[in-house]
Amino acid sequence: MKKGLLIVFSGPSGVGKGTVRKQLFKNESLNLAYSISMTTRLPRKGEVDKQDYFFVTKEEFEEALKKDELLEHAQFIGNYYGTPKFYVEKLREEGKNVFLEIEVEGAKQVLDYYKDDPGVLSMFLVPPSLRDLENRIRGRRSEEESVIRQRLNKAKREMDLKKNYQFIILNDNVNRASEEISRIIELKLVAYHKEQELKK
């Protein structure tokens, strides 16, 4: 079994990461899989442990942190969220390409953690223009101007981090961007598998 990639997919808030991700998952030949996050928050109705999240106690989460078992983590409204390494690696060992759609702060932690792994592919999705991003952020819902300004400023700060990624993908069109990303994943996979063969 050839080991899969870890694909770190990021970009500013509002750029359309989710739409592109959905398009990519339709392409079964890419062999993509979601990683599952670990969290200390309680399961909501219908949520299943080890499927939606790994639900753990605060003590278990802090133990995982201490043992360096999380690729990244953050706190949100008093709860911890993180990406456990063992599950990402399990999927990769099964030949899956693990797709991590993640905001820039989490991405930075993951890329630091994995900086010497040749099987990591990092991509940053950018809007055709800041004006376009503003339209997207404004279009989402009717909010106060000050809130929209805040979101836009956050997105601009996030955009400054694009240089940390191997590939910058222009989201001019969902289908085109998804095709380009698929092309990069396929090429990277061939190169990664070849590298693994040579190591044997």
Place this chain on the structure above:
Amino acid sequence: MKKGLLIVFSGPSGVGKGTVRKQLFKNESLNLAYSISMTTRLPRKGEVDKQDYFFVTKEEFEEALKKDELLEHAQFIGNYYGTPKFYVEKLREEGKNVFLEIEVEGAKQVLDYYKDDPGVLSMFLVPPSLRDLENRIRGRRSEEESVIRQRLNKAKREMDLKKNYQFIILNDNVNRASEEISRIIELKLVAYHKEQELKK
């Protein structure tokens, strides 16, 4: 000897293709080579046949056209210019990756000609914004507003053709863009060579 790629590198007027190309040619491990154009214009002082251009007569050029020996061609101030296939293929057979920096019309012809060749890599360089492109075009030299307008409109029309390329590269920074392009060339080369091996 493993066959090299044909790299078609294009983008709107003024985006900075030449600067990126120079940066790429500094990286010797990419094994890049220029193709040589064929032209009916007379050699200028210091120009050497088969080095700067293949200098030919109008009859020879038209004969080459008739025999479908040119990947693309255009007329400029009464002279023909074109890219002879034999030279591109000779370099590729020698293991070189042939780098064709070319405007969008010529690129379209080349990509049509080579549409079934798995060794073709097409990339389109885009500016961070149209405003940025305008600044670049204005900065080049002091020209009349109407001329600048014309150039800018041409560049915008050229931008519309970006969807015809396999990869769109954001020229936010020459070094970063060149690194991303190098990465794509390296991945593509591994995949292309693997494909050739499997065919044997």
